[in-house]
Amino acid sequence: MCAPDPPAPPDPKETSAASTATNVGTAIANANLGNVNQVTPDGNLTYSQTGTYKWNDPYTGKSYDIPTYTATQTLSQTGQAIKDQTDQAQLNLGKLANSQSAFLNDFLSKPVDLSNDATEARLMDLGMKRLQPALDARRASNEADLINRGIRPGSDAYAQAQNLENQGENDAYNQLLLSGRGQAVQEALAQNSAPINNLTALLSGSQVSQPNFVNANMPTIPTTDVAGLINTNYNQKLQNWQQQAQSSSDLFGGLFGLGANVIKYSDRRVKTNVRRVGEFANGLAKYAFEYVWGGGEQIGVMADEVRAFRPHAVINVG
Known part of the structure; x- marks a missing residue:
């Protein structure tokens, strides 16, 4: 009997194909679990x-049918x-916004006038x-009060009261011009922006609503490390072979070291x-015998069986 041959190493493409097939199958299973x-x-x-595609x-050239879902x-x-x-x-809002956009094309071509004259005019x-x-209303009330007090139009007192009234109105307008400029500018800008805001509101109201989907609980199946299992199995076989080869080497090394007397x-x-x-690890039969x-009893091999295994290990003496 001969010592066993060393195990063949895993084929890279076959290992890759097995691993890829497992990964593809796991991915498909996970996809099905998620389709709740x-x-x-x-x-x-x-x-x-x-359907499928x-x-x-690209490495092994193998094809896989991948399912598609709707x-x-x-x-x-x-x-x-x-x-x-x-x-x-x-849809109606969208149509209205479309018609308003034509108006804005002409409206926005005229810039807002924020000059002093335009602002004061506003x-x-x-x-x-x-x-x-x-x-x-205040002037009418003051005039009625003057008449009630006997102050008639045309009198100096009446004229003086009217001058004070005119001065008050003038001060009121001056105050309006001094403090109201910011408000006037804001109102002008707001008036200019109103059509744009209206169009924006119409467009936002005409947007297509997207459906809301629920996030389902999707368990996943872990991928099996097929390549690792194949390599682990190969390493185990290789270790067993190395042990057997070492045992065979030790046995025949001992036989050669003892020389012709032991062989005889x-x-x-x-x-x-x-x-x-x-039986020894290399396959040779193990015997108990006496010379x-x-x-006393000995343990060893038979020369004729060793000769069949390794002819050069047996020497004929006498």
């Missing part, structure tokens, strides 16, 4: 496999009716609308009470 159909009062979310491993969301009857109405309203216009009615004494003809008791001249 959902049923809610507002609608349903359903996953379905709608071929993926080729997620379908359906609304309840009431929810669908609301969505239809909302979609129509948003303030005076504001004063005539808001301040002047209050001043007129391994002949069956000089042994009695021979019985097989086991015909005595000396």
Whole structure:
């Protein structure tokens, strides 16, 4: 019997193919675990496999069928009716925004005039609308008070009172011009921005609503380290072979070291009470026996079996 041959190392491509196949299978299983159909009062979310595509491993050249999925969301009857109405309203707002954009094209071509003359003109216009009615009411009240006190128009006292009234109104307008400039500028800018803000509001109201999906609990399956298992198995086989090879080397090294006498004494003809008791690691039978001249029980091999295994290890003497 001969010593066993060393184990063949794993083929890299076969190892890679096995590992890739495991990874692909695990990924597909995880994808299926994540495709959780959902049923809610507002609608349903359903996953379905709608096909496959071929993926080729660039290293091994093997092809894998990868499934493709489609997620379908359906609304309840009431929810669908609301969505239809909302979609129509948003479409109307979009159309209105489109028509307003044509107006803005002309409106924005005219810049806002923030010069002193334009600002003061706006303030005076504001004063005539808001301040002047209050001043007129105050003047009428003061004139009635003068008459009630016997001060008639045309008198010096009446003229003096009117001068004071005119001076007060003039001071009020001066105060408006001095302190109201910032407000006038803000109102001008606000007036200029109003059409833009209206258009922005219309556009934001006409945006398409995106469906909301629930984040499902998705457990994952860990990937098996196939390449590691293959290499571990190979290393174990290699260690076993190395141990067997070492045992065989030790056995025959001992035989060679003992020389011709031991080889001669391994002949069956000089042994009695021979019985097989086991086997060495290299496959040679192990025997218990006694020499015909005595000396007690011995453990060893038979020369004829050693010759069949390694012819040069046996020497014929005498």
